[in-house]
Amino acid sequence: MQQSHLSMATIPNRYAFIDKVASCGAQHQQLSLMLIDVVRFSDVTTSFGIEVGDQFLLEIANRLQQLFKHDMEFGRISGDVFGVVLPGVHSQVLLQQQFEYIVEHFKSPLYYDGHAFIADFNVGVVSLSTGQFDLTLFVSRAEAALKQAKESKYQNYSQLTMHDCAATGRSLALKADLRRALVRDELELYYQPKVDLHSLKVIGAECLLRWNHPTDGLLFPGALIEAAESYNMMNELGYWTLESAFRALVGFDMEGLNLALSVNISPTQLYDTQLVANLQLLSHQYNIELSRIELELTEDVALSNSLMVKKQLAELHAMGLKISVDDFGKGYSNLAYIRDLTIDALKIDKTFVMELTDNPVNRAIIEAARLIGTAKHCEVIAEGIETIEQLHILREIGIATGQGFLFSKAIPYRQFIQLAQSDIIVGGSPARQKIA
Structure with missing residues (x-):
């Protein structure tokens, strides 16, 4: 295709583009389709308007x-x-490099009419190197890859081939099962301990959703969230999680454990006008102070330009809830927004901690996060602690709180209580000797 400067009118729409995919598939035995999603772009149009959004x-x-x-x-x-569509291209290495090239290029902001926007992307790719071309299956595989990229906590990129097992049938069944799961109490919270890195005592936990599926067994959140999004049930799922956290805190109090819980909150909930009222109701109903609940936001949501999100966060913070930014450093942090945002904690992305001894830059990033936390008077939490060596380095840096497999994976309620009642924990079990 001869490249030329595009206007909104000359960019092929979905139907015209699918025709191009079909044409390429008929002409080439090898090709790839890359779907590129602009992360949280709805915040741009919400904050700046449709005209500015279209220009970006x-x-x-x-x-x-x-x-x-x-x-x-x-x-x-x-x-x-x-x-x-990339005719003749199917190399996984080349496609991954193209994704990295895109991300690197867009680190420089876009500007229009006095507004700035830093674009980040989720990218899903499907490639065909052998076999018969099937347009419907080819496009659906690319869409499945894009969904995986959106759900991944490690990178915003996913690649599938036409030979990878399709999960479409199972996904449709999961969507149908979700309503039943809420009604029949098949959902469960697991708790990953947050630990004081000096005393090694449990001081709280992060709540993580699990699904005790009657035929598929214990499922992790990805499938749940996909089903909830497809059925527009994210608010219902989110409130189930919040109420379960309040109930757990009541149980902790009965066991003599004065702990706090953090809950991941979805963007959908932050746009719900009833969020503040519902949290006040839960606090009153269970007689639990809101200061014992921490809401964890992903970095792109916390740093979004959405006026609605900012208003909700300000109200929640004023009520006493704690606000934390999860996976800090994973994206391309706009430090100006970190400066202006009222938060109580920064959670350092686990990749920096898990690779702490591999590259001195990882230590420098964690030290920088600690300095930002000190300046903002907020806690800095290290995720992904797996070794004693990582623990020692984090102590040297001055990180006070952490979580990771060195202490415990996410575990069920009763098992978590037993762990929290132990004096000191290492490796998910009580350890009487304190690590020097």
């Missing part, structure tokens, strides 16, 4: 088109999702 999208589209050095077809799948 247009700039993104033109930059993306220019970044691909080889033949390609380009189009717009939906509002903030673009598609790229």
Whole structure:
């Protein structure tokens, strides 16, 4: 395709783009389809308006088109999702490099009419190297890869081939099961201990959702969240999680444990006008101080330009709830927003901790996070602690709180209580000797 400067009118829409995919599939035995989703772009239009949003999208589209050095077809799948077809390309290494190239390029902000926007992306890729081309299956595999990229806690990129096992049938069944799961009490909270890194005592926990599925066994949150999003049930699932956390705190008090709990909150809930009222109701109903609940936000949500999100966070903080930014450093942190945001904790992304001894830059990033925490008078929490060596280095840096497999994975309620009642824990079990 001859590359030219695009306008909103000349970017092929979904139907025109799918035709291009079909044409490429008929002409080439090897090809790849890349779906590129602009992360949290709805915040741009909410904050700045549709005109500004369209200008940013247009700039993104033109930059993306220019970044691909080889033949390609380009189009717009939906509002903030673009598609790229790469005829003759199926190399996993090349496609991964292209993703990294895109991310690196977009570290520089976009500007329009006095507004700035730093674009980040979820990217899903499907590649075909052998076999018959099936348009419907090919596009659905790319969409499945994009979903996986959105759900991954490690990187915003996922790649599938046409030979990878499709999960579509199981996903549809999960969607149908979710309503029943809420009604039949199949959902359960697990608790990953937060530990004082000096005394090694449990001081709280992060709540993590699990699903005791009658046929599939214990399921992790990804499938649950996908089903909830598809059924527009994220609020219902979120409030179930919050109420379960309040109930757990009542149980902890009965066991003589004065602990706090952190709960991951979805963007959908932050846009719910009843969130503040519902949390006040739960606090009154269970007689639990709101200061014992911490809401964990992903970095892109916490640092979004959304006025609604900022208003909700300010109200929640004023009520006494603690606000933390999860996976800090995983994205491209806009430090200006960190400066202006009222938060109680920064959770350092686990990749920096798990690779702490591999590269001195990881230590420098953690030290920088501690300095930011000190300046903002907020706690800094290290995730992903797996070794004694990591623990020692974090102590040297001055990180006071952490969680990770060195202490315990996420465990059921009763098992967590037994662990929290132990004096000192290491490796998920009581340890009487304190680590020097």
